[in-house]
Amino acid sequence: MILSCKEVSRLVSQGLDRRLGWLERARLRLHLAICDGCTNFKKQMDFLRRAVARLQEELKERT
Amino acid sequence: MNDFRSRLETERPYLLRFASLQLRDPHAAEDAVQETLVAALAGEASFQGRANLRTWLTGILKHKIVDAIRRLSREATVVPLETDDLDAFFVDNGHWVDPPGAWADPGASLEQKRFFAALEACLARLPQKIAQAFMMREHLGLDTGEICKELAITPTHCWVLLYRARMALRECLEKEWFKSK
Numbered sequence: 383m384i385l386s387c388k389e390v391s392r393l394v395s396q397g398l399d400r401r402l403g404w405l406e407r408a409r410l411r412l413h414l415a416i417c418d419g420c421t422n423f424k425k426q427m428d429f430l431r432r433a434v435a436r437l438q439e440e441l442k443e444r445t
Numbered sequence: 446m447n448d449f450r451s452r453l454e455t456e457r458p459y460l461l462r463f464a465s466l467q468l469r470d471p472h473a474a475e476d477a478v479q480e481t482l483v484a485a486l487a488g489e490a491s492f493q494g495r496a497n498l499r500t501w502l503t504g505i506l507k508h509k510i511v512d513a514i515r516r517l518s519r520e521a522t523v524v525p526l527e528t529d530d531l532d533a534f535f536v537d538n539g540h541w542v543d544p545p546g547a548w549a550d551p552g553a554s555l556e557q558k559r560f561f562a563a564l565e566a567c568l569a570r571l572p573q574k575i576a577q578a579f580m581m582r583e584h585l586g587l588d589t590g591e592i593c594k595e596l597a598i599t600p601t602h603c604w605v606l607l608y609r610a611r612m613a614l615r616e617c618l619e620k621e622w623f624k625s626k
Binding site: 395 | 459462463466499531532534535538539540541544545546547548551554555558560561564565580582583584588589600603604607608611612614615618
């Protein structure tokens with residue numbers, strides 16, 4: 383079963399909140415290997431996490 | 446004013462900014478900070494020997510913020526569990542309508558003050574409940590189990606809220622920052 387981009391986007395988000403099962407991870411990898419859009423999406427999700435973490439650092443610097 | 450109390454006071458502006466990122470209601474944010482400083486003053490003995498006052502205070506503040514969220518969420522609105530509205534991003538077979546393109550050098554954005562203004566503006570545009578769940582996860586660093594418990598929702602609902610938040614933030618940052626740079 384091939385995941386759609388919609389399913390992948392949801393799974394990428396959940397991957398930031400829980401440990402995905404091995405089957406989910408395998409299907410995700412399979413899709414990401416052939417899909418640039420979802421690969422960019424995943425990078426952007428990782429970036430979003432870093433950005434909010436850095437926002438906290440920013441708060442400290444403003445003091 | 447004794448020395449410890451005046452050291453606490455100097456941290457107030459920072460604590461208020463920290464709380465305001467999570468709590469949109471300015472009174473709730475001020476209350477959480479006030480409760481934190483009162484608790485800190487009472488607990489001065491337990492601070493002794495710890496290296497960093499701000500880190501210690503932030504730890505107390507996180508608990509006070511969660512208390513406030515618990516109080517506020519009793520009167521909060523319910524967010525639909527379905528993600529039908531997110532269908533707008535996808536065509537019927539589940540492909541992207543507009544596949545995400547690569548962002549140019551996102552790491553460099555993290556060095557720019559203006560980027561964080563854009564990020565805060567995008568956060569402010571999120572619907573309240575969605576923003577709340579997202580910031581509990583990313584700002585307070587709670588896991589989804591704790592978020593579910595505090596907001597009295599199921600894990601599935603929690604993941605949907607976080608998914609919605611991230612989809613909306615991605616879209617907003619792309620428009621407001623990466624494409625308008």
